[in-house]
Amino acid sequence: MIQIQALNKWFGDHHVLHDVDLEVAQGEVLVVIGPSGSGKSTLCRCLNRLESASSGTIRIDGVPVPEEGRELARLRADVGMVFQSFNLFQHKTVLENVVLAPMKVRGVGRAEAERTARELLERVGIAEQAGKLPARLSGGQQQRAAIARALAMRPKVMLFDEPTSALDPEMVGEVLDVMAGLAADGMTMVVVTHEMGFARRAADRVVFMDGGRIVETGRPDTFFEAPRTDRARDFLAKVLTH
Amino acid sequence: MSVLLDHLPEFWEGLVVTLQLTAASFAGAAVLGLVVTSMRVSPVAVLRGIGTAYVETFQNLPLLVLLVLAVFGLPEIGIKADLLVTAVVVIAVYEAAYIAEALRSGVNAVSAGQGEAARALGLTFGQSLRHVVLPQALRTVIQPLGNVFIALTMNTSLAAAVGVVDLTAAANRVNLIEAQPIPIFVGAGLAYALVAACVGLVTGRLERRLVTAG
Numbered sequence: 001m002i003q004i005q006a007l008n009k010w011f012g013d014h015h016v017l018h019d020v021d022l023e024v025a026q027g028e029v030l031v032v033i034g035p036s037g038s039g040k041s042t043l044c045r046c047l048n049r050l051e052s053a054s055s056g057t058i059r060i061d062g063v064p065v066p067e068e069g070r071e072l073a074r075l076r077a078d079v080g081m082v083f084q085s086f087n088l089f090q091h092k093t094v095l096e097n098v099v100l101a102p103m104k105v106r107g108v109g110r111a112e113a114e115r116t117a118r119e120l121l122e123r124v125g126i127a128e129q130a131g132k133l134p135a136r137l138s139g140g141q142q143q144r145a146a147i148a149r150a151l152a153m154r155p156k157v158m159l160f161d162e163p164t165s166a167l168d169p170e171m172v173g174e175v176l177d178v179m180a181g182l183a184a185d186g187m188t189m190v191v192v193t194h195e196m197g198f199a200r201r202a203a204d205r206v207v208f209m210d211g212g213r214i215v216e217t218g219r220p221d222t223f224f225e226a227p228r229t230d231r232a233r234d235f236l237a238k239v240l241t242h
Numbered sequence: 243m244s245v246l247l248d249h250l251p252e253f254w255e256g257l258v259v260t261l262q263l264t265a266a267s268f269a270g271a272a273v274l275g276l277v278v279t280s281m282r283v284s285p286v287a288v289l290r291g292i293g294t295a296y297v298e299t300f301q302n303l304p305l306l307v308l309l310v311l312a313v314f315g316l317p318e319i320g321i322k323a324d325l326l327v328t329a330v331v332v333i334a335v336y337e338a339a340y341i342a343e344a345l346r347s348g349v350n351a352v353s354a355g356q357g358e359a360a361r362a363l364g365l366t367f368g369q370s371l372r373h374v375v376l377p378q379a380l381r382t383v384i385q386p387l388g389n390v391f392i393a394l395t396m397n398t399s400l401a402a403a404v405g406v407v408d409l410t411a412a413a414n415r416v417n418l419i420e421a422q423p424i425p426i427f428v429g430a431g432l433a434y435a436l437v438a439a440c441v442g443l444v445t446g447r448l449e450r451r452l453v454t455a456g
Contacts, residue, residue: 077364087359
């Protein structure tokens with residue numbers, strides 16, 4: 001579903017991604033972990049070209065990610081993205097947030113778009129919040145609304161860029177539950193997160209990044225029980241002790 | 243005071259022309275300003291360059307120079323238009339630069355994540371600007387836009403210098419007959435102040451309503 005080859009990214013002189021190669025299969029749940037500044041968010045943002053790669057190729061469903069323009073917009077329509085800071089459209093109600101892209105990008109009629117939106121809001125457990133503005137919702141509800149908004153486009157892949165990092169601890173669970181549900185339904189997912197519990201529970205494969213490189217990949221049970229590299233061992237020792 | 247009442251019809255006609263100039267050129271400036279703002283925040287470097295050049299050019303030229311140039315210069319190269327229309331177009335083109343700057347500050351005030359989320363959903367740049375970024379930007383710039391509107395109202399008086407018989411020109415004509423500059427120009431000034439006060443009132447209300455609407 002996703003093929004990344006020799007991906008490099010510089011921000012000015014700063015080399016953020018070093019020759020990253022990675023494949024994500026259809027239906028696979030890939031969890032990317034690593035310390036802050038390891039390039040995992042940048043990697044995620046390169047996949048739908050919110051950041052442009054400095055070199056290397058990214059293919060999604062066999063198609064190279066296009067440059068700016070309508071082709072790129074078409075690709076992004078098939079790639080859902082959930083952000084750390086939710087980024088719900090502040091001036092629109094939850095329902096309007098969810099129906100906007102299906103109506104404007106896919107040309108779906110309002111009645112059908114709203115029906116789908118209400119089903120999705122039901123699925124993420126916030127059907128009763130449909131008429132509210134995002135500012136009136138809790139962080140967890142906002143993030144679930146953002147997931148519903150992305151799902152409304154019926155994406156082939158979902159990208160999650162630290163979806164729970166901005167949440168109060170008691171709201172992390174409700175968002176992770178929705179994501180675990182999606183994973184169980186067979187959605188192809190790339191999840192950048194600090195939630196090791198989620199990685200253990202829902203991931204098919206874990207990728208550990210450090211210093212802009214992929215240091216280790218493996219099945220979650222083997223990765224968490226017996227990491228092969230020192231850096232992964234150090235990292236896990238730090239995040240799992242508290 | 244009686245001098246104003248004696249010449250009420252002239253003042254009234256002048257005021258109507260001033261209001262026409264104001265409304266028409268503001269409408270034109272708003273549309274043009276929106277286009278220039280869109281260019282200035284566009285991902286295409288050439289469009290950004292054109293937008294920046296537009297703003298820099300018209301903010302750095304006096305409106306009176308532009309009016310004189312258009313009214314007396316354009317007929318020289320064969321472009322003839324109604325005087326009022328010429329004045330409206332010139333004022334609109336000039337004020338569009340200021341509207342574009344006000345709008346751009348509003349666009350910058352909208353967090354980058356809003357546009358990113360829109361584009362990540364597959365909206366084109368134009369769609370994300372139209373449906374997501376600009377509606378939020380507008381709320382934050384109602385007051386600056388009101389200020390541009392008021393400045394534009396005052397600037398329409400420069401049209402008097404190229405022969406448009408607006409409120410200022412009407413006052414001037416009455417003064418040539420009556421030679422009572424103080425009541426005549428104070429009266430004209432009050433009429434401008436009244437228009438500006440109305441604009442202030444409307445923008446204040448608009449802002450309050452949009453802010454409470456979320």
